[in-house]
Amino acid sequence: MIFDDQYQQQRIEKGHALKALGRNPYRHNITKDTSTKEFLECYDYVIQSEEKRDEHKNNTVVGRIKFLRHMGKAAFAKIEDEHGILQIYFSRESIGEEWFAEAKKLVEVGDIISVTGFPFVTKTGELSLHAKVLEIATKSIIPLPEKFHGLQDKELRYRKRYLDMIMNADVRRTFKIRSKIVSEIRHFFEERNFLEVETPMMHPIAGGANAKPFVTHHNALDVDRYLRIAPELYLKRLVVGGFEAVFEINRNFRNEGMDQTHNPEFTMIEFYWAYHNYNDLMHLTEEMFDVLLKKLKLPKKLPYGDMEIDFSKPFRKIGFREALCNIGEVPNEILDDCAQIVAYIKTKGFEVDAKLNLGKLYEELFDLFVEEKLINPTFIMDYPIEISPLARRSEENPSIAERFELFIAGREIANGFNELNDPIDQYERFAKQLQAKNAGDDEAHEMDEDYVQALGYGLPPTAGQGLGIDRLTMLLTNEESIKDVILFPAMKPLTENDELLQKDEE
RNA sequence: GACUCGUUAGCUCAGUCGGUAGAGCAUCUCCCUUUUAAGGAGGUGGUCGAUGGUUCGAAUCCAUCACGGGUCACCA
Numbered sequence: 288m289i290f291d292d293q294y295q296q297q298r299i300e301k302g303h304a305l306k307a308l309g310r311n312p313y314r315h316n317i318t319k320d321t322s323t324k325e326f327l328e329c330y331d332y333v334i335q336s337e338e339k340r341d342e343h344k345n346n347t348v349v350g351r352i353k354f355l356r357h358m359g360k361a362a363f364a365k366i367e368d369e370h371g372i373l374q375i376y377f378s379r380e381s382i383g384e385e386w387f388a389e390a391k392k393l394v395e396v397g398d399i400i401s402v403t404g405f406p407f408v409t410k411t412g413e414l415s416l417h418a419k420v421l422e423i424a425t426k427s428i429i430p431l432p433e434k435f436h437g438l439q440d441k442e443l444r445y446r447k448r449y450l451d452m453i454m455n456a457d458v459r460r461t462f463k464i465r466s467k468i469v470s471e472i473r474h475f476f477e478e479r480n481f482l483e484v485e486t487p488m489m490h491p492i493a494g495g496a497n498a499k500p501f502v503t504h505h506n507a508l509d510v511d512r513y514l515r516i517a518p519e520l521y522l523k524r525l526v527v528g529g530f531e532a533v534f535e536i537n538r539n540f541r542n543e544g545m546d547q548t549h550n551p552e553f554t555m556i557e558f559y560w561a562y563h564n565y566n567d568l569m570h571l572t573e574e575m576f577d578v579l580l581k582k583l584k585l586p587k588k589l590p591y592g593d594m595e596i597d598f599s600k601p602f603r604k605i606g607f608r609e610a611l612c613n614i615g616e617v618p619n620e621i622l623d624d625c626a627q628i629v630a631y632i633k634t635k636g637f638e639v640d641a642k643l644n645l646g647k648l649y650e651e652l653f654d655l656f657v658e659e660k661l662i663n664p665t666f667i668m669d670y671p672i673e674i675s676p677l678a679r680r681s682e683e684n685p686s687i688a689e690r691f692e693l694f695i696a697g698r699e700i701a702n703g704f705n706e707l708n709d710p711i712d713q714y715e716r717f718a719k720q721l722q723a724k725n726a727g728d729d730e731a732h733e734m735d736e737d738y739v740q741a742l743g744y745g746l747p748p749t750a751g752q753g754l755g756i757d758r759l760t761m762l763l764t765n766e767e768s769i770k771d772v773i774l775f776p777a778m779k780p781l782t783e784n785d786e787l788l789q790k791d792e793e
Numbered sequence: 794g795a796c797u798c799g800u801u802a803g804c805u806c807a808g809u810c811g812g813u814a815g816a817g818c819a820u821c822u823c824c825c826u827u828u829u830a831a832g833g834a835g836g837u838g839g840u841c842g843a844u845g846g847u848u849c850g851a852a853u854c855c856a857u858c859a860c861g862g863g864u865c866a867c868c869a
Contacts, residue, residue: 293838294803294820354829361826378826396819410827433804433818435830440804442861454804497869543868544794638866650869674869692869702869730868768862779860 290428298428301393305423308389312426317401319349323366323373327414330406334414340407347403348373348416349424351453352396354434362391363415366400369459374415375402382421390421396434397427445776458771464583465760465772469536471582472556472756475575481532481558486521488514488538494738495519495677497730498541501551514540517753519677520738522559523706526749527741534558536756547768548698551777554756559706561747565689568703568752569666572693573600576664583763591696591765594662602664602693610667611649615656628652646673661694670704676716676732678704693754695762703752710742 290299302312321329326348333341350366350373361378379387381404394400403420432438437454444451444458451458473483491510493500495517503512518535525533536556545551560567576598580587589596611617621627625641628648632639632655639651649671661667668691672680675688690704707713717739720732760772770776 292803297820354831356828356831357825358828358831359825361828363828363831365829374829376827380826407827409829411829413827413829415827430803430819433830435818436805438804439806440800440861442800443804445861499868541868544866546865546868547863549868654869670869699869781860 294430295428298395298426298430301395302426302428304389305393305426308393310423312423314422314424317349317422317424319347319368319401321346321348322370323348323350323368324370326373326406326416327371330414333406334408334412340405340417342405344405345403345419346405346416347401347420348375349399349401351399351427352394353431355394355396357391360387364400366402374409374413375404375418376407376409376415377402377404377418377421381417381419386421394421394423397429397431398423399425399427442778445770446778446781448774461760461764461766461772462774464764465756467583468579468760468763469554469756471579472575473536475578476532476534476556476558479532479571481534481560482530484522484525484530484533484535485537486515486518486525486535490515492733492735494733494735496539496541497732499543499730501540501542516541517555518557519751519753520735522557523746523749523751524738524741526559526561526706527744527746531561531747532559545777547770548758548761550757550769550773553769553773555753556756557751557753559749559751561749563750564748565691565703565705565750568750569602569604569691569693572701572703572752572754573602573664579763585763589762591762592767594696596696596762597663602666604666604668604691606668607649607653607670607687610657611652614660615652617652617656622649644673646671646675650674658694658699659697662696664693664695666691666693675704676720677707677713679707679709680712698758699755700758700762701752701754703750706746706749706751708742708746708748710739713742714739 290296305312326346330341330344333339348366348368350368352364353367353372354363354365356363361376364375364377365372366375377387377390382390401420401422401424402416402418404416404418406414407417408414432450432454438444438451444455448458477483489503489505489512490500491512493513493516495515496519498516500513500516503514504510505512517539518537522533522535534556537554538552539555540552541549542551543549560571577600580589580598587598589598605613608622611622612619617631621631625643625645625648628645629639629641632651635655637655639648643651653667657667669681669687670678670690670692672678672686672688675690678688678690681687681689688704690702692699692703693701707716717732717734721734724731724733757769757772761767761769764772766772
């Protein structure tokens, strides 16, 4: 039975007692006229005043009791609302003898109360509210965690985020910043005449990235659908249709492992810009970081963990192959031969699949020797064509794609490129991916003929980019785990022990 | 998926060499009309994550399982 815990039962009884006194413990007609923050700002002058109180004022503040100190015939409490925390004082004289005696027993930490009264300053100099009226708004029947240490257990914090939020003001702060980041990015693109769109979440073909999709089923049509791994191919269809600058901020779903930087559902912004190229994207990205840091009042040299990240423009740019040699210290002379690369990786003590093609091996080298060293914002330019099936081929060097990725603090933050708009080339690259898939690469791209058809009508020269909102938020809030910037991160369901026993018997 | 650390009262945590369960906060009963993690006195509260095993005896040792953290693998 739920709520059968002794403490919860006690509190349920208190709720009944309140009701018996004609005080509904779950009222809905509670209004407040002042937030805790407004109260403190508004009556700041009382601190300077001679009387240390202003009995002509009368305000109603509502909040959750976080601290409660009874002292015989008077009491102090701290009540918290979204914007802050305020001390209130009430006594036998101020709220009435009978109600004071009852409230002493029936009103406790965790309850949401409404108090009406005037500002005054205590002996120790704290601006507080002297309550003349105290009413219960919501009776809380589950006791809060310990007031000093709060809620520490990470598992509980993620599973019961609401409790984490009640107990931890920093958590509320982080998610407010996240909201602000999304809002400012939206503004940034709207101001530049990008159109915000929504494309399907359920795809007949999971395209736009190399990743394992979640599968679901549409009953009426009796077909499987894939939760999208990227919105890319739909957004480019819109550019074919005539929208010259579009963006979408929404969730992608990838059926893969979870760790500090991966959650199965995560938020990306993708944007596509016709008649622009990837250099324009890089400028736009630098500008966006500039604006974000300014709007969030963060310094250009931003501390992150034990690092300091320098966001001064322009960001460093370095070619993919150059990065392997200069940053990864991979000898240049081995880079044209698969066998030598495989041998090199093995001498460094890592496993590698010897059947990989040159592009994939470059990627391995990059992940092993370069990525973690890219602390300050760095654009890595000109990717191998084999690992860039949707990007435009360079005219000077057909083995590379006109593509960049942005790395910050050793992590990939963004990926952008000149879009491949040659339908024949796209068809052939899909065909190659299909071969790889049939050969066992389960992350290779699917053939999407409808998309190739769309290109057949003509995709204008376009550059497009995706940027991970969760990782960006981690960076700007100095959080080390993606779980700390996602309100409800993915967790395994809790199984009851008797269920487990049943499973064992099966 | 692998390795590793953790899981003890509602919460935060102790628990020695294997000898039968502890503290603080919360809660309950009292005292207290300016407290600040209020204070003082006294109480209640435990299937030590689960299941097996070793042992005269298991929170403690062993095995399996569950969940979580970290590292790695996977993941542009």
